Each structure stands twice: as structure tokens, then as C-alpha cells.
Amino acid sequence: MERRRTATADTETGGTTGKRNPLLLAALALLVCAAGAAGWGGWQRYEASHDDAASFAQARDDALAAGEQAVQNMNTLDHKALEQGLDSWEQSTTGDLHRQLVDGRDDFARQIAEAKTVSTAKVLSGAVTELDQRAGRAVVMVALRVTVTAPEGEPAVKESRLLGTLTRTAGGWKLSALGQAPVGSTAG
Numbered sequence: 001m002e003r004r005r006t007a008t009a010d011t012e013t014g015g016t017t018g019k020r021n022p023l024l025l026a027a028l029a030l031l032v033c034a035a036g037a038a039g040w041g042g043w044q045r046y047e048a049s050h051d052d053a054a055s056f057a058q059a060r061d062d063a064l065a066a067g068e069q070a071v072q073n074m075n076t077l078d079h080k081a082l083e084q085g086l087d088s089w090e091q092s093t094t095g096d097l098h099r100q101l102v103d104g105r106d107d108f109a110r111q112i113a114e115a116k117t118v119s120t121a122k123v124l125s126g127a128v129t130e131l132d133q134r135a136g137r138a139v140v141m142v143a144l145r146v147t148v149t150a151p152e153g154e155p156a157v158k159e160s161r162l163l164g165t166l167t168r169t170a171g172g173w174k175l176s177a178l179g180q181a182p183v184g185s186t187a188g
Contacts, residue, residue: 060128060138066173067140067164068126074178075121075146079112094167094174119148124159136168141181 048054070092077085086109089101101108122145130139142162149155161181166173 056131056133059133060131063131063138063166063168063173064126064128064140067128067138067166067175068123068142070166070173070175071126071140071142071144071162071164071178072121072123074175075144076119077112078118078120079116080118082109082112092175094169095176097176097178098174116151117148119146121146129163138166138168138173140164140166 073088073092076088086101086105090098090105093101124143124145126140126142128138129141130137132138140163142164143159144162145157145159147155147157161183163179163181164175165177167176
């Protein structure tokens with residue numbers, strides 16, 4: 001009779017003595033792999049977001065985008081939408097350049113209204129040549145194609161390179177100076 005009881009005891013435990021369920025093992029292995037991958041991915045994301053190089057690259061890209069847009073704004077003006085264009089100039093600038101635009105706004109508006117010109121600028125390329133994140137200062141070089149259309153005659157097209165100094169403000173990067181880029185000689 002004792003022999004029978006042993007056989008019954010094995011069947012009551014489901015016959016799993018010494019055997020593991022392969023599906024349970026596979027699920028557990030997948031769970032461990034997924035947790036490891038999630039942890040590694042989270043760590044990589046944390047490192048990337050706290051990387052100085054990534055921060056510098058983002059600041060450079062922000063300065064370039066703002067600089068290109070501001071230089072384009074400063075070279076685009078339509079006599080039919082004069083107030084809107086001059087507002088765009090003022091919104092793109094800060095410091096002495098901003099004060100010069102505000103102080104000379106009426107005279108400039110009168111000149112453009114009399115000339116009845118339309119100027120449109122297209123950015124051809126741009127680059128940040130200097131960036132000091134701590135000081136909140138950047139310099140951009142922007143190549144532009146400016147088309148000026150007068151009431152009579154053919155449109156005049158001019159390509160130029162401009163250097164713009166940007167200052168970081170509470171409203172983002174703004175132009176604080178703008179001028180022609182010097183053209184140097186390559187002869188030694």
C-alpha cells in the first residue's frame with residue numbers, strides 16, 4: 001500500500017518535481033532583457049541630455065536659426081506693409097541697433113514710402129563663427145540674396161555676406177549689430 005501512496009503523491013503535485021515550465025523560463029528571460037534594455041536606454045538618454053557638447057550644439061543651432069531669421073527680416077521690407085516690416089526689424093534687434101532703428105523709424109518710413117520699393121531677402125547659407133554661452137553672445141555670418149523691386153524697371157538682385165552679432169535676451173537671440181562681412185585676399 002505504501003507504494004500506491006507514493007504514486008498518488010507524485011500525481012497530486014502535478015508531476016513537476018525536478019522539471020521547470022519552459023514558457024515561464026522564457027518569459028522570465030524576456031522580462032530581464034527588457035528591464036536591462038529599458039535601464040540602459042534611460043541611462044543613455046540621461047547622459048545625452050546632460051552632455052555639455054549637446055548643450056553647446058543646441059545653443060549654436062538656436063543662435064544660427066535666430067541669426068538667419070533676423071538678418072532676413074532686416075533685409076526684407078515692403079512699402080505696402082511698412083509698419084509691419086519695421087515692427088519686424090525692431091522685434092529682431094536689441095541694444096544700440098534697436099535704439100537706432102527706433103530713433104530713425106519715422107525718417108526711414110518716409111524714405112521707403114516715397115521710393116515705393118519692395119525688398120525681399122533669401123538666406124543662402126549661414127554659420128555661427130563665435131559662440132560664448134556664458135556671456136550670451138554669438139556671431140553669425142549669413143549669405144543672402146536680396147531682390148529690390150522699384151515701381152519702374154527691372155528688379156535688382158544682389159548677393160552679399162553679412163556679419164551679425166547676437167545677444168541672448170529673455171526673448172531669445174536678437175541682433176545687436178549688423179554689417180558687411182569683410183572680403184579678404186587669399187594671396188599671401
